[in-house]
Amino acid sequence: MQHKKRILTGDRPTGQLHLGHYVGTLKNRVRLQDDYDCFFIIADLQMLTDHLEEYASIEGNVFEVMCDYLGVGLRPENTFFVQSQVPELAELTMYFSFLVTLARLQRNPTVKDEAKTYGVTSMSYGFLGYPVSQAADILAFKADLIPIGQDQLPHVEQTREIVRSFNRIFDKEVFVLPQPLVGEVPILVGTDGDNKMSKSLDNFIAFAHSPQETERRILNMVTDHKRAYRKDPGHPDECFTFRYWSIFSPSDTPLVCRECESATRGCKECKTQLAIKLNDYLVEIRERRQQYASQPDLVWDILATGTRRARVVAAETLAEVREAMKISFPQLLMKGGK
Ligand code: ATP
Ligand code: MG
Numbered sequence: 344m345q346h347k348k349r350i351l352t353g354d355r356p357t358g359q360l361h362l363g364h365y366v367g368t369l370k371n372r373v374r375l376q377d378d379y380d381c382f383f384i385i386a387d388l389q390m391l392t393d394h395l396e397e398y399a400s401i402e403g404n405v406f407e408v409m410c411d412y413l414g415v416g417l418r419p420e421n422t423f424f425v426q427s428q429v430p431e432l433a434e435l436t437m438y439f440s441f442l443v444t445l446a447r448l449q450r451n452p453t454v455k456d457e458a459k460t461y462g463v464t465s466m467s468y469g470f471l472g473y474p475v476s477q478a479a480d481i482l483a484f485k486a487d488l489i490p491i492g493q494d495q496l497p498h499v500e501q502t503r504e505i506v507r508s509f510n511r512i513f514d515k516e517v518f519v520l521p522q523p524l525v526g527e528v529p530i531l532v533g534t535d536g537d538n539k540m541s542k543s544l545d546n547f548i549a550f551a552h553s554p555q556e557t558e559r560r561i562l563n564m565v566t567d568h569k570r571a572y573r574k575d576p577g578h579p580d581e582c583f584t585f586r587y588w589s590i591f592s593p594s595d596t597p598l599v600c601r602e603c604e605s606a607t608r609g610c611k612e613c614k615t616q617l618a619i620k621l622n623d624y625l626v627e628i629r630e631r632r633q634q635y636a637s638q639p640d641l642v643w644d645i646l647a648t649g650t651r652r653a654r655v656v657a658a659e660t661l662a663e664v665r666e667a668m669k670i671s672f673p674q675l676l677m678k679g680g681k
Contacts, residue, residue: 348488349381356386423649443505494539561584
């Protein structure tokens with residue numbers, strides 16, 4: 344039997360997932376889950392790169408992310424796991440750290456951007472090196488396809504470089520080159536109209552938000568800077584809110600566009616309508632999410648099963664890696680009575 348190809352992707356447990364995750368990567372995951380063997384990592388150690396002081400919220404956030412995953416329609420049979428509970432990943436990160444230069448890490452555009460956005464002025468060793476740890480997360484499972492938002496592309500490129508270096512230096516084809524897959528909206532801008540929608544910037548609409556909260560956030564969105572008065576014709580192409588219409592309710596865009604340009608629709612009513620559409624879009628996801636959130640035992644069970652499976656697969660890869668690196672020490676294993 345031909346084995347299914349493998350997917351590895353995931354999220355940091357910095358809070359609840361949002362629409363940016365949905366159009367950037369989650370939708371792809373839902374679509375592909377039948378055809379691929381899917382591994383979904385909740386990257387709690389990666390969260391510590393810039394949220395160290397929030398360490399006490401990791402467990403609660405992991406639960407929220409799991410509810411979001413199951414809510415959007417990822418099935419419990421997929422392999423969901425917690426990064427810190429698979430220590431082989433930390434080990435592999437260590438080995439890979441010798442294959443990447445400091446200059447290469449400092450050139451990573453996403454790391455640079457994040458450092459700027461979150462104001463990390465004196466970057467930790469772990470922050471600068473997190474793309475290496477991400478490479479370990481991908482390669483420990485020998486994943487073929489990586490569904491991600493555009494901001495993660497430099498990390499997949501870094502991973503591919505590590506594959507080439509490792510296989511060349513240790514003279515063995517241990518790893519295969521993973522391919523990235525970016526979602527239909529590579530970067531969804533948040534409700535502030537300026538930055539990538541992000542948990543850390545509070546410019547997001549989460550699956551866990553209530554319809555009222557969603558409406559409040561939409562009503563605060565910027566619209567068309569050029570339209571000073573209700574009677575002025577609008578410019579949909581330059582309106583931030585209109586972009587949301589085209590992403591989340593494309594069939595309405597011709598009407599919205601006409602009414603905006605002829606000033607028969609005001610910005611406030613436009614946003615109220617958009618909130619209704621978005622809430623409709625999210626009804627099913629929110630219902631399913633709520634069902635799981637009310638059964639924490641079941642959710643932790645799914646995560647425990649996945650984490651056990653992830654450890655088995657990662658341990659197999661690590662055995663191969665140590666062997667290729669000539670650090671498997673069979674003599675010592677024998678003495679240890681293994
Ligand atoms: P944080 O603020 O904690 O960094 P985040 O919202 O940026 O959180 P991540 O956990 O860093 O989320 O990203 C998880 C995945 O979701 C990545 O594949 C990323 O590319 C994708 N993603 C996150 N935000 C967006 C967005 N606004 N548009 C498109 N894709 C996104
Ligand atoms: Mg991020």
